[in-house]
Amino acid sequence: MAEIKGPDDGVQIDLISGERMDGLASMEKIRIILDGVRDGNIVILEEGLSPDEESRLIEVTMTEISPDEFNGIEIETYPKSETADQSILDRIMGKESTKKLTVIGPANQIETLHKDETLISALVSRK
Amino acid sequence: MGLLTNLRDSISRAASTLFSEEDPKRIGIYGPPNAGKTTLANRIARDWTGDAVGPESHVPHETRRARRKENVEIERDGKKVTIDIVDTPGVTTKVDYTEFLEHDMEKDDAVRRSREATEGVAEAMHWLREDVDGVIYVLDSATDPFTQVNTMLIGIIESQDLPVLILANKIDLEESSVQRIRNAYPQHETIPLSALEGDNMDEVYDKIAEYFG
Ligand SMILES: Nc1nc2c(ncn2[C@@H]2O[C@H](COP(=O)(O)OP(=O)(O)O)[C@@H](O)[C@H]2O)c(=O)[nH]1
Ligand SMILES: [Mg+2]
Numbered sequence: 001m002a003e004i005k006g007p008d009d010g011v012q013i014d015l016i017s018g019e020r021m022d023g024l025a026s027m028e029k030i031r032i033i034l035d036g037v038r039d040g041n042i043v044i045l046e047e048g049l050s051p052d053e054e055s056r057l058i059e060v061t062m063t064e065i066s067p068d069e070f071n072g073i074e075i076e077t078y079p080k081s082e083t084a085d086q087s088i089l090d091r092i093m094g095k096e097s098t099k100k101l102t103v104i105g106p107a108n109q110i111e112t113l114h115k116d117e118t119l120i121s122a123l124v125s126r127k
Numbered sequence: 128m129g130l131l132t133n134l135r136d137s138i139s140r141a142a143s144t145l146f147s148e149e150d151p152k153r154i155g156i157y158g159p160p161n162a163g164k165t166t167l168a169n170r171i172a173r174d175w176t177g178d179a180v181g182p183e184s185h186v187p188h189e190t191r192r193a194r195r196k197e198n199v200e201i202e203r204d205g206k207k208v209t210i211d212i213v214d215t216p217g218v219t220t221k222v223d224y225t226e227f228l229e230h231d232m233e234k235d236d237a238v239r240r241s242r243e244a245t246e247g248v249a250e251a252m253h254w255l256r257e258d259v260d261g262v263i264y265v266l267d268s269a270t271d272p273f274t275q276v277n278t279m280l281i282g283i284i285e286s287q288d289l290p291v292l293i294l295a296n297k298i299d300l301e302e303s304s305v306q307r308i309r310n311a312y313p314q315h316e317t318i319p320l321s322a323l324e325g326d327n328m329d330e331v332y333d334k335i336a337e338y339f340g
Contacts (some may be wrong), residue, residue, distance in 0.1 A: 051286035054279050055252050058220055072221030073272045076275050090237035107162055107221035112275075 009123050011042060011109070018047030018099065026053045030060050037073055037106050039065070040127045048077055048102035071107040076120050147297045151198055151209040152339045155254060157284070158265035159276055160187040160217025163226045163296040166324040167265055168214035171335075174328070180214050186230045190216045191243035193250055202335035210339055213259065216247035216278055254285060261290045268295040268319065269302040272311040281312060290338045293317045294331065299324045 014036050021029055029049065034057075046066040049057060057075075065072050077100045103110075104119060108126075114121040155182040156164045164319035181194045194213045215293075222244050262284050266272050285292050293312055295305040299321040309317045318334055320327040 011152040031267055051279075051283040055283045056254055057248045058218065058279075059252040061220060062222075062248050062252070065241070065245045067241065071221070071223045074281070077278070093229070107223070115273075115275075 011040070011126060013042045013044065015044045016046065018045075021045065021047060024057055026050075029053060030057050033057065033104055034060060034073075035065065038070055039055055039075055040106055040109065042103065042110065042124060043104040045102040045104070046100040053059065063113045073104055074107050074110045074112065074122075075102065075104045076115060076122065078115075078117060128157075134299070151211045151258040153211045153258060154261045154263055154339055155164060155193075155213045155215055155251075155259035155334075156263045156265060157215055157251070157255065159216060159267070159274065161185070162265040163322045164217065165190050165214050165266045167263070167294065167296065167320075168194070168212050169331045170180060170203075170322050170325065170328065171212055172199060173200050174332075180212065182278065187226070188216060188222070188240065188244040191247040192215055192216070193254055195248065200319055201332055201336060203333060203340075206336065208336045208340040210335070215251035215253065215254065215336060218248055218251060218276055220276060222248070222306070240334060256287065259289065260293060261292075263292050263314075263335070265294045265296050265322075266308055267297050268305050268308055269297050269300040272308045277311070281315075285314075286304065291315055291335055292338050294322075295319045296322050298326060 016032070021032075024032070030053065033043050033045075054075075055091055057073075061073050103122065105124065107121075109125050109127060110124045111125075112120065113123050146245045156168050158164050165181055165183045169183065172178060172180050175248055176196065176199055180196045182189055192217070194214045196214075199210050199212065201208045220242045224237045224241035227240050230236065232240065264277075264281065264284070266277065266324075281291070289339075293308065295303075295308045295317050297303055298319045299306065305317060305319045316334070318327070318330055321333050
């Protein structure tokens with residue numbers, strides 16, 4: 001993302017459209033998210049990640065954690081999971097309905113205050 | 128890409144059940160830190176093999192490497208089910224070494240422990256995508272089950288089409304609520320137990336045989 005903020009100005013929020021993410025490979029998406037978060041930004045994905053990408057995001061996050069520098073991420077999506085009612089065939093045919101707004105931020109700057117099926121409320125602090 | 132991998136995995140899983148009927152199923156024990164995964168793994172291993180898997184602890188991330196106990200033979204109704212138990216570190220999206228300092232640790236130790244913890248979680252995620260045939264998901268029934276990590280992990284397990292059994296652990300605690308877990312994950316069967324006290328282990332073994340046999 002374009003670097004337009006000064007270090008103490010505030011918190012940058014990147015809202016990334018589903019369209020922008022659609023054309024990217026899983027690792028490219030993960031890189032965009034982690035680069036943003038490691039810069040102290042809050043990244044909001046219009047359509048979220050697939051379960052497989054979420055699992056890779058956790059794995060890559062773990063390999064990048066380093067003391068006094070990066071503690072990992074906080075990630076929130078609405079808890080409603082649609083995959084449970086889907087048939088295997090639907091998934092093989094690519095009818096995967098994982099489109100759910102996802103908020104990701106640096107673990108040491110974002111704290112979830114409240115979450116339910118329809119509302120995510122988070123507190124974001126400066127670095 | 129994920130779909131192809133899934134398809135390939137399901138085919139290879141199907142093939143392995145076709146061609147090697149006696150091969151033990153590899154069952155991963157997953158869940159958040161402190162849920163009682165190691166306590167459960169040790170109880171299963173002790174009940175059926177006589178020895179333990181690894182140390183249990185109230186300090187989070189005591190289990191920092193996936194530990195395996197092979198060829199655990201569980202007998203149910205005269206039928207034998209053989210599984211390899213894989214006890215994994217608790218999955219999390221963050222590890223802060225300063226939390227270990229609260230448990231009377233020096234900084235060097237805390238940093239090393241957190242590094243091992245992150246490696247262990249990465250490894251556990253990898254296992255989940257590549258190397259397990261079924262999952263036992265352990266939750267502490269005295270805490271809120273409705274967390275992002277639990278929802279995400281269960282979604283990942285479902286997307287891999289792995290059989291999954293949810294265990295509501297620590298029912299010996301007063302604050303325990305099994306119903307809260309059933310409400311959070313109604314699409315799966317939830318079995319209550321106390322891994323520490325050994326309560327309801329018979330049903331746990333029945334279900335393990337039913338799901339993974
Ligand atoms: N009250 C109670 N405590 C338990 C039970 N199972 C595990 N514990 C305790 O919970 C803590 C974490 O257990 P451990 O097995 O190391 O959790 P893990 O991080 O999921 O592997 C330890 O202090 C255990 O003694 C249980 O069924 N009841
Ligand atoms: Mg453990």
